[in-house]
Amino acid sequence: MRNIRIIARLDIKAPNLVKGIQFEGLRKIGNPSDFALKYYLQGADEIFCDDIVASLYERNSLLDIINSTTNNVFIPITVGGGIRSIEDVTSALNSGADKVSINTAAIKNPSLITEISEKFGSQCMVLSIQAKAKSGNWEAYYDNGRESSGLDVIEWAKKAQDLGVGEIFLTSVDREGTAKGMDIELIKAVTSVVSVPVVASGGVGSLKDVELAVKDGGADAISIAHVLHYEELTINKIRQYCIEKNIPVRKLSEYRA
């Protein structure tokens, strides 16, 4: 088993870091760059920034935020929300992102996945899936869980892998922001059909949730927001817990540089 990555998720409505419940009722949390730095210093393995309003009109302000965030954060940063073209990917990468996460545009134009993967490498192309449970299955949504695509999550994940995604960022819309536990069945259903890494997102409320997502769900990485923003957990606490539970994680050491 590879080391599980602990990812801090920042939902951004420029210029603020926000947090909602099931993507609704957004509350202002603070300055995204400050939080990115805080989580980097706490030992996060990656940062995931999602422009929650996919602000086409404010694209530059998001890129400015990414730009200032990456100034002093030396871990990988994924940027998502409103990316629709090769040009959008290029400007996200030029602002300091390492990977881009795409949902809506991939659903509407699946060949974009292949284009991005060929141009920038599959490691750069993260597919964001917003899953909602529906009579025993899950359906892929977009526009922050508001619009249904009609696509079955499992079929979509498999297809996207064939098209060249390097990673799947899987959010349970039902659990997102609730801190009431992750949708383990969903995570398991996706990890068992794809061979690219899967980041599980939505619902972490306790340390136990992290353990279940990894051990039962087979997640390769866990994305955490609510409990970090509200200081119910710290990255370090999560890391220590993983070590206690024999979940392999990066071990930190300090250097003078």
Added chain:
Amino acid sequence: MSDIVIIDYGHGNLKSIQRGFKEIGKKTILSSNPSVISKANRLVLPGVGSFGSGMRHLEELGLVDAVNGFVEKGNPLLGICLGMQILFNSGTEHGMHKGLGLIPGDVIKIIEKSENGNIRKIPHIGWSALTTLGCQSGWEDSCLNGISDGDYVYFVHSYMAMLEDNKYLLSQCNDEGLLIPAAVKKDNITGLQFHPEKSGRIGLQILSDFSNL
């Protein structure tokens, strides 16, 4: 001439590398100018993307000779990720491609079957510990001098180097039973499969030690 030149050939997170050096107080310049590159004191060959397109862009910009000329002077060269891979003779990503041939060996796809018969997920994404297992070269006089065996760094790649001679191997990482070359060094040429600019304090330490080589 500026101390550290980062080759700008349309491949890679140049800004991140530049910021990494800035954080440790080192000024860098980005350049695709052959004469700037061959005259640099230190050279960084970054790289994100595929082997063939990386080499093609170096050739199109007329930078292959510049890199070779730089290497002949004996100054330190650092290849990062794809920039490490193209130091080798060839790569098999999307067809067979010739590399710079500065270190003997080839670049192949990471083997998908793991030791226990499970499927190894590709790309290899995440933090893995550096080990000296199977390596014949010590870390003193290298950019790994300031860090320790067992330190974690960030990898993201689907292809790996197969060295012809393990004496150029500085470090590997153990990816579910598969030893993947993580750092190589032949004389003044160093290659890192991982991203020091994305590996937190440890990565910055490596950049710092490279700039003091």
